[in-house]
Amino acid sequence: MTTPTVRVIDSHTEGEPTRVVVAGGPELGPGTAAQRREVFLEQFDGFRSAVCNEPRGFDAMVGALLLPPNDPRAIAQVIFFNNVACLGMCVHGTIGVGETLRHLGRATSGRHRVETPVGDVTIDLRADGSVAVENVESYRTRRDVAVETRFGKVAGDVAWGGNWFFLVSHEQHRQELLASRIAELTDFTWAIREALPRQGITGTDGAEIDHIELFGPPLTAHADSRNFVLCPGREYDRSPCGTGTSAKMACLAADGKLRDGATWRQESILGTCFTGSVRATPRGVIPTVAGRAWITAESTLRLGEDDPFREGIRK
Numbered sequence: 001m002t003t004p005t006v007r008v009i010d011s012h013t014e015g016e017p018t019r020v021v022v023a024g025g026p027e028l029g030p031g032t033a034a035q036r037r038e039v040f041l042e043q044f045d046g047f048r049s050a051v052c053n054e055p056r057g058f059d060a061m062v063g064a065l066l067l068p069p070n071d072p073r074a075i076a077q078v079i080f081f082n083n084v085a086c087l088g089m090c091v092h093g094t095i096g097v098g099e100t101l102r103h104l105g106r107a108t109s110g111r112h113r114v115e116t117p118v119g120d121v122t123i124d125l126r127a128d129g130s131v132a133v134e135n136v137e138s139y140r141t142r143r144d145v146a147v148e149t150r151f152g153k154v155a156g157d158v159a160w161g162g163n164w165f166f167l168v169s170h171e172q173h174r175q176e177l178l179a180s181r182i183a184e185l186t187d188f189t190w191a192i193r194e195a196l197p198r199q200g201i202t203g204t205d206g207a208e209i210d211h212i213e214l215f216g217p218p219l220t221a222h223a224d225s226r227n228f229v230l231c232p233g234r235e236y237d238r239s240p241c242g243t244g245t246s247a248k249m250a251c252l253a254a255d256g257k258l259r260d261g262a263t264w265r266q267e268s269i270l271g272t273c274f275t276g277s278v279r280a281t282p283r284g285v286i287p288t289v290a291g292r293a294w295i296t297a298e299s300t301l302r303l304g305e306d307d308p309f310r311e312g313i314r315k
């Protein structure tokens, strides 16, 4: 019997890894990205875990299943997933997908539509090597909500940027955002993450807030802000988190602190940067976030039938 194989292209976007599945992924049938994600969640969780988790991946890996689009005007459909679940949208991952399509010769410079489970986005493959993503509409739903944690009371905003975020300013958290403090920052943000559902603080329709974002002053001269972002699987985002940057810009715009077309430079905990801007909508903003991705590997994963960790090491 031949061993099932999966062809992947790995990249990192400003430090955060993306593994694009280009062949050997599951057959999800016809449909929109949201419909196919339901099938993926119900029937192929082992595949998700095999691609992201050890021994083939590691906890920070974000997978992107590349699918044919539902609407032929789009270049591709993508479902994003990580070590524990599926994501709604993923901007760093979309930048990685854009760079992968360019690397494969499947996309030329310029703008292309990409279907995701939370709506269509547009990628712009730029001549300078960067990729800009016009993300889904982003907006704040709650401002200055207090949550009681084992570190004390912390107030933050709830906003959608393609995933749900709880955003906390430096005045509120008082943490030093240094790469040498990733363990402490993870512990602090995980305490917020656990406290939110206990205190009934959710996104729209009871949606779980599964990303926590702390802000502070930038360490580099060109940036406007630095962040630390905790992702759903208890890993931190090595990039400035594009959906998190979208949520942040939606909050700034709602406070009258970011006007249409002005530039926002968001620095990550590793010092890498995304450049963003917004266009106002009646509910919030349409954000554009740009950064660079670098291809790191082209590999074939083998999912041996007799491999005890065929579906990865699940926690």
Ligand code: PYC
Pocket (backbone or CB within 6 Å): 016, 062, 087, 089, 090, 091, 092, 093, 231, 237, 239, 240, 241, 242, 243, 244
């Ligand atoms: O860039 O949107 C993002 C993202 C979400 C989770 C990890 N990165």
